[in-house]
Amino acid sequence: MLSGALLTIDGLCVAYDGSCALNGVSLQIHKGELICVVGANGAGKTSLIRSISGIVRSSSGIIKMNGVDITGMPPWEICERGIAQVAEGRQIFGSLSVEENLLLGGALKRAKAGQSETLEFVYQLFEKLCERRGQLAGTLSGGEQQMLAIGRAIMSKPEVVMFDEPSIGLSPALTDVMFRVVKSLHEQGATVLLVEQNVAKSLALANRGYVLENGSIVLHGSSDELLKNSEVQRAYLGL
Amino acid sequence: MLSLWLNVLASGILLGLVYGLVALGLTIIFGVMRVVNFAHGEMVVFGVYIGYWTVRLWNVPIIVAAVIAAVVMFAFGYLLEALIVKRFVNRPHHYQFIVFIGLSLLFSGTLLVAFGPDPRPTASQLSFQTVSLGLLTLDLARVQAAATAGLLIALLGAYLKFSPFGRSLRAAADNRLGGLIIGLNIPRVYAVTFGIGAACAGVAGALISPLFDAQPYLAVDFTLLAFVTVIVGGLGSFGGALLGGLVIGVAEAIAALMFTPSMKTALPYALLIIILVYRPRGFFGAKEI
Numbered sequence: 098m099l100s101g102a103l104l105t106i107d108g109l110c111v112a113y114d115g116s117c118a119l120n121g122v123s124l125q126i127h128k129g130e131l132i133c134v135v136g137a138n139g140a141g142k143t144s145l146i147r148s149i150s151g152i153v154r155s156s157s158g159i160i161k162m163n164g165v166d167i168t169g170m171p172p173w174e175i176c177e178r179g180i181a182q183v184a185e186g187r188q189i190f191g192s193l194s195v196e197e198n199l200l201l202g203g204a205l206k207r208a209k210a211g212q213s214e215t216l217e218f219v220y221q222l223f224e225k226l227c228e229r230r231g232q233l234a235g236t237l238s239g240g241e242q243q244m245l246a247i248g249r250a251i252m253s254k255p256e257v258v259m260f261d262e263p264s265i266g267l268s269p270a271l272t273d274v275m276f277r278v279v280k281s282l283h284e285q286g287a288t289v290l291l292v293e294q295n296v297a298k299s300l301a302l303a304n305r306g307y308v309l310e311n312g313s314i315v316l317h318g319s320s321d322e323l324l325k326n327s328e329v330q331r332a333y334l335g336l
Numbered sequence: 337m338l339s340l341w342l343n344v345l346a347s348g349i350l351l352g353l354v355y356g357l358v359a360l361g362l363t364i365i366f367g368v369m370r371v372v373n374f375a376h377g378e379m380v381v382f383g384v385y386i387g388y389w390t391v392r393l394w395n396v397p398i399i400v401a402a403v404i405a406a407v408v409m410f411a412f413g414y415l416l417e418a419l420i421v422k423r424f425v426n427r428p429h430h431y432q433f434i435v436f437i438g439l440s441l442l443f444s445g446t447l448l449v450a451f452g453p454d455p456r457p458t459a460s461q462l463s464f465q466t467v468s469l470g471l472l473t474l475d476l477a478r479v480q481a482a483a484t485a486g487l488l489i490a491l492l493g494a495y496l497k498f499s500p501f502g503r504s505l506r507a508a509a510d511n512r513l514g515g516l517i518i519g520l521n522i523p524r525v526y527a528v529t530f531g532i533g534a535a536c537a538g539v540a541g542a543l544i545s546p547l548f549d550a551q552p553y554l555a556v557d558f559t560l561l562a563f564v565t566v567i568v569g570g571l572g573s574f575g576g577a578l579l580g581g582l583v584i585g586v587a588e589a590i591a592a593l594m595f596t597p598s599m600k601t602a603l604p605y606a607l608l609i610i611i612l613v614y615r616p617r618g619f620f621g622a623k624e625i
Contacts, residue, residue, distance in 0.1 A: 150516075150517070152513070152516050152517070171521075172516045172517070172519060173516075173519040173520060173521045173522075175519070176518065176519025177519065181518075182517055184513070184514075184517050188511055188513050188514035188517050189511070189514060190506070190507045190510040190511050190514055191510060191511070192506070192510045193503070193506055193507060193510060197503055197506075197507075200500075200503065201503060201504065201507050201518055201520070202518050204500065204503075204504065204518070204519075204520070205518075205519050249518060253518065253519065
């Protein structure tokens, strides 16, 4: 196991009612990296994110953040350790205002100090959210809701942000916007774990990538290696 | 005649505010946790007994009894959630029904063992005092109960709307998974929510203790009343609980006047049936059960 990794996952298994969703997944993320985990529907991508964040219990395996074992911790303690996520389906609070959604994202102890500066930063990043700060979040368009979900994650001042299929349900134009946002967050120093079905676009962005199939990592390497890999080209890139 | 109608209407509205507070407790618990507290009436009756005993033992004003009821019942609700209800929140509805019906029987039985089945009137000075306002002559106890209930409803509304914890509570009610994702301590939010719901019931019970004799069997009536109120207003709706309370309070008062006093309890149910036929989700209801 590499030393100095920010987030280390070793032999992670997740099972629902006896059927295996993740089967011995291992991966590492170093500070400042943007890595992606790509795979088809049902490969176990969401299970991976939910078990890292403590929402789904793993049956075996170890998850370490900054060298501390966080396996089995409840989600709120894991969030306090600096792991934020932009969930599949956004999971915003539709009946609360945009600003309330953001403030809730920044309600963790780790994020209390300088909360108003962080809010200011999010509003600069997403001007639409600033314009609509008093509006109910449920009245935002799909793309704006995705921005809100990202803004909410940024509010917790995370060390790692996990994106679970941020492009799902968005138009091709908005998908490009989304990937640009992920890229600019990474360029500003964020460590990112991007989980995506859109293999070509994710690998174009990432430093390294893992390919997840039926709950196991079948390939990993630098993005260039994966893009040139004949298996990846055939199965995911349609070449 | 006019003065009679006005008096009946006014006393209906006053009691309706207290019903609104009871219903609010039930609706907050349901709105956040999606569990239906079938022991809610027992919590009201606990409040009535707290009113009865604090007045009898220390001869305190009813307002003080209400504060004591709030603190005691909040702690009771919090612990009940953290020790028992918590284990059933994510189970199917019929599991929850059985647990809450069991709890309600346990609470009623405990009251019977402790205090016996006989009604105990709260010997408060307040029970006999009235206030006059133009054509209106109202029980002081009723005015005081309504004013306190109204104030508490407003304070609770403001707390839920503007405080950070209120925001967390509304977030948990809106999207539980979303709450887990942002690191909301859901078990704590649930325990506090249950505490708030129980405190609403307990305070309402203490406030009406000068008007109702303390008796274990009252609980069933209050549970049903809270249900009717909440369904009339719309499950999970804050404003709905208040409006439902007022509608039921006035309906009871008018039924007693227009027909016979024994019709008092029947009319709210007739109203419930009519409302369910024309507005199945109540006045403000939007959420699925």
